[in-house]
Amino acid sequence: MDKLHVKYSVDILDELTPTLRTIVSNFRTSVPDINGKIRTPKEEIIHQEKFCSDSDIKLWILVFEKNMLIGTTAVYARSIKYNGRNILLGGIGKVRVKKENRGEGIASAMMEAAMDQMKKLKCDIAFLDTNIDSFLGKFYKKYGFVPLNRPYTFLGKSRKRYSDTDGMIAQITSKALFTEILTDSKPFDIGFGNW
């Protein structure tokens, strides 16, 4: 057992109880981003429009210190069409650590668990979106993620189509698909909702 697990518990849950759902939701709206900012209500509405994939969450990775939630990560998976066939797209989102506990290896422990779970789910590849130019680009590279280096598209809750450029993908079970998607030139369509 490593140092992290002595001090904290890392729980992997396939669903949240109503109480945990409230705790996770409060955590997400009260814990600041890497620039110390908390989303304004207006930003939260835009976020909810674009990041509307909660029904694709297969697992939650929650870290507790005693009984207090200090870290969250969601593991997603959904079937999407890519070049005429169905593929299982895995994903990582809602990676967040309580400000006072940052720099203690908590996100690293959650990412290790998340990568392991996406293998168990037999995802072909994984996708995430992040601020690639910040330390986060380097952080996710440690787990096999590389910048997509071209736009990806998705539908929002309103069914409006969005395009963004900060996507990263990682090989999970299919090296061939990972290479094919990386070397393709069309925007990568991730389906309904960003994560």
Ligand SMILES: CC(C)(COP(=O)(O)OP(=O)(O)OC[C@H]1O[C@@H](n2cnc3c(N)ncnc32)[C@H](O)[C@@H]1OP(=O)(O)O)[C@@H](O)C(=O)NCCC(=O)NCCS
């Ligand atoms: C990003 C975040 C989850 C990192 O959590 P954490 O528990 O502090 O991360 P770890 O302690 O496991 O550190 C992971 C790596 O990132 C580096 N790192 C962490 N915070 C850093 C910072 N502010 N500046 C530079 N590097 C940093 C660590 O040095 C470590 O590098 P290493 O693996 O080479 O040793 C946390 O800062 C956070 O919750 N941020 C707000 C939400 C967010 O932006 N989430 C990411 C969404 S894509």
